[in-house]
Each structure stands twice: as structure tokens, then as C-alpha cells.
Amino acid sequence: MLRKLLALTLLFTTIPSAQAAPVYVFPVPNCEVNYARAHHDYPATDILAKAGCRFVAPTSGIVDEVNRIDTWRSPPNLGITRGGLSVSIIGDDGVRYYGSHLRSIPLSIEPGVVVKAGRFLGTIGSTGSARGTAPHLHFGISWPTPADTWWVRRGVVLPWKYLEAWKSGKDLSPVKEVNAKREKLGELPSEPSK
Numbered sequence: 001m002l003r004k005l006l007a008l009t010l011l012f013t014t015i016p017s018a019q020a021a022p023v024y025v026f027p028v029p030n031c032e033v034n035y036a037r038a039h040h041d042y043p044a045t046d047i048l049a050k051a052g053c054r055f056v057a058p059t060s061g062i063v064d065e066v067n068r069i070d071t072w073r074s075p076p077n078l079g080i081t082r083g084g085l086s087v088s089i090i091g092d093d094g095v096r097y098y099g100s101h102l103r104s105i106p107l108s109i110e111p112g113v114v115v116k117a118g119r120f121l122g123t124i125g126s127t128g129s130a131r132g133t134a135p136h137l138h139f140g141i142s143w144p145t146p147a148d149t150w151w152v153r154r155g156v157v158l159p160w161k162y163l164e165a166w167k168s169g170k171d172l173s174p175v176k177e178v179n180a181k182r183e184k185l186g187e188l189p190s191e192p193s194k
């Protein structure tokens with residue numbers, strides 16, 4: 001009986017408290033940032049920040065795709081090259097988070113690496129189609145697709161309200177909206193012509 005009571009006491013004392021760490025964090029911490037509600041052509045957010053500011057994992061998960069080489073040229077401005085240096089992770093929530101136009105990516109960030117929210121993924125820059133523009137992080141939220149599916153990876157729902165929440169320390173999940181969009185567009189929408 002005493003042992004049972006002790007086990008119960010232990011069980012109840014290990015339940016996480018309300019002060020548990022947030023699940024989501026703002027992806028460009030400790031830097032002055034500027035970002036708009038809207039994005040050209042499709043849903044995403046360009047987070048303007050000084051070159052060298054850090055892009056961190058917005059939530060815990062696993063590194064998905066890493067591109068360390070900038071092959072962008074215009075013309076032909078190929079969709080697959082536009083991100084320049086980029087990293088995507090698949091969150092424990094099943095959502096894919098993508099950051100591009102990076103200046104550098106740590107060597108430790110490779111596909112398959114498990115990351116915690118706040119893990120350093122790269123520095124803000126202007127690679128890919130951002131060449132010659134103000135340094136910014138292109139931030140996209142989507143569902144996981146096969147490698148190089150750039151037209152889904154670049155973003156399918158507007159990150160704005162999530163970014164606003166995370167920035168003010170609120171824990172808002174995009175899971176519902178991402179799932180609804182996947183239902184609507186289909187698992188693998190066809191590649192756009194431009």
C-alpha cells in the first residue's frame with residue numbers, strides 16, 4: 001500500500017507544470033525584425049533582419065532538406081534554385097518549416113538530425129533570388145512532401161499570425177490550418193509553370 005502511494009505521488013509530481021517551455025519559438029530571435037502580413041504570389045513571410053542574425057528551429061523536430069549551394073541565376077530563375085541556401089525541418093507536430101536565402105548553415109545541420117526548438121539552423125542572408133536585396137529569411141509553412149518539391153516547401157499557409165503569436169510568447173499551432181490546406185490542394189499539387 002505504501003509503495004503504491006509513493007508511486008502515485010511520483011506520478012503526480014512529474015506531470016509538466018503550466019510553466020513548461022513553449023512548443024513554438026520565433027525563428028529569428030534577439031534581432032530587430034520587420035515582416036509584412038502578405039507575401040507576393042503565394043503564402044509565406046519574408047522576415048527582414050540584419051545579415052548574420054540567427055535562424056532557429058521554430059519547434060522541435062528533425063532536419064529534412066539542407067541546401068548549401070547557391071545555384072540561382074536569372075534567367076532562367078528556376079523555382080528549385082530560388083531559395084539559395086536553405087534548411088527545412090519537420091516538426092514533431094508533423095508540419096514542415098522552411099527557411100531560405102541563408103548566408104550560412106552550420107555543418108552540424110544535416111538531414112536526419114534531431115533538433116529542439118531554438119536550435120541554430122543558419123544565418124540570415126540574401127542568397128538565391130534574394131541576391132542584391134535586403135537580407136531576409138523567407139519563412140514557409142507546409143506539409144512534408146518528397147525532396148525538392150519546392151512549390152509546396154516554399155509555403156502554403158500564411159505564417160504571419162503564428163509569427164506574431166510566437167514573438168509574444170504565445171503557443172499557437174499551425175497544424176489545423178496546414179491540414180485543411182492539404183485537404184483542399186491535395187497531397188502533392190502539380191508544379192506551377194513559373
Ligand SMILES: [Zn+2]
Pocket residue numbers: 039044045046138139
Ligand atoms: Zn519570400
